[in-house]
């Protein structure tokens with residue numbers, strides 16, 4: 001990916017993931033010229049006021065965000081030397097985002113394609129899509145066509161009359177984003193950029209070959225399962241379904257008539273997505289609802305618990321499969337899937353996912369950061385980890401940067417451009 005601009009060595013970047021179950025903040029420092037990041041501060045708190053990826057109680061969410069960011073700042077204090085954080089990159093839950101393909105043509109006029117021509121094409125697509133109720137999140141050029149020649153990945157330096165660019169545009173719901181911005185700004189932070197959660201999860205958990213050859217990352221969280229398709233080095237599609245591990249916990253609480261707290265513990269200790277020979281006959285203790293500590297627990301076969309969990313996990317994978325089929329991208333999606341997010345840790349997820357999706361599945365977690373403390377290195381932290389990578393290495397895909405850079409530098413260039421586009 002030769003067009004990539006990376007943040008300079010020494011830059012500090014802060015990232016915030018406001019999830020349905022937890023709010024996490026990572027502060028990272030760029031330690032070399034390739035954009036490699038070292039984590040210098042982390043904060044993680046149970047979310048409040050967040051439901052299905054949406055902020056529903058501004059005060060509650062804001063207080064958790066403040067505590068989380070402070071915890072990360074305190075840990076990073078020595079490196080930050082008293083400078084408070086001013087900006088932060090935030091995730092946008094997939095339920096508030098929409099991705100769609102776009103194609104624009106620009107006139108090059110026989111000269112060699114420059115960085116500016118590309119920015120101009122992207123800005124043209126952005127202008128077409130500007131709507132009041134939507135905010136542009138990502139403008140990702142995927143393929144270029146030069147005078148009819150297909151499949152070009154980097155046209156810079158090539159001579160052309162016209163250039164056509166295929167673009168993956170991702171928009172976010174402006175109202176949901178305004179609520180989030182208002183919470184974050186109350187903590188005296190500006191949002192430097194926004195990134196779809198599943199995109200970030202892919203950036204942190206996929207290896208380069210997967211991003212290049214084709215792979216789908218599925219982040220199964222607490223109340224949202226979001227996914228992103230990567231191909232030829234870029235994210236080409238993303239979407240989400242409003243289901244996750246909390247739905248599984250609720251099913252267990254109902255099915256075993258126990259509290260949500262016990263259901264959550266039982267899910268993590270004994271749960272599985274698929275039955276195996278070894279759990280035949282194994283029994284588990286389930287405290288009865290309202291009789292915790294006093295009455296005798298119920299003895300329930302573990303297979304009964306798995307029987308409650310399996311249909312819900314299947315439903316989640318089936319919904320993802322349906323969305324992927326509807327996206328019309330089956331041909332480029334490839335055979336590889338990486339599962340991440342807190343709920344990917346349920347035993348047997350890989351097998352059941354492989355079966356329902358008919359793909360080769362592996363489990364993924366953040367792999368690109370150095371200095372990550374163990375407690376925050378699991379699959380639940382793929383999103384926040386990837387936000388750092390996004391902010392460090394994907395500046396070229398940020399709509400505001402594109403608009404700012406798409407302007408010709410001098411009056412003469414502006415005049416030439418005007419003549420080319422109008423004559």
Ligand SMILES: Nc1ncnc2c1ncn2[C@@H]1O[C@H](COP(=O)(O)OP(=O)(O)OP(=O)(O)O)[C@@H](O)[C@H]1O
Nearest residue numbers: 019020021022221222223224245246342343345380
């Ligand atoms: N060891 C484990 N085994 C099974 N499930 C787990 C485990 N650890 C966490 N979970 C589940 O993972 C979910 C939380 O995942 P995650 O932290 O990715 O969600 P989130 O980012 O807060 O929410 P979302 O992305 O849905 O808005 C919870 O439902 C929790 O029960």
Ligand SMILES: [Mg+2]
Nearest residue numbers: 019020221383
């Ligand atoms: Mg999440």
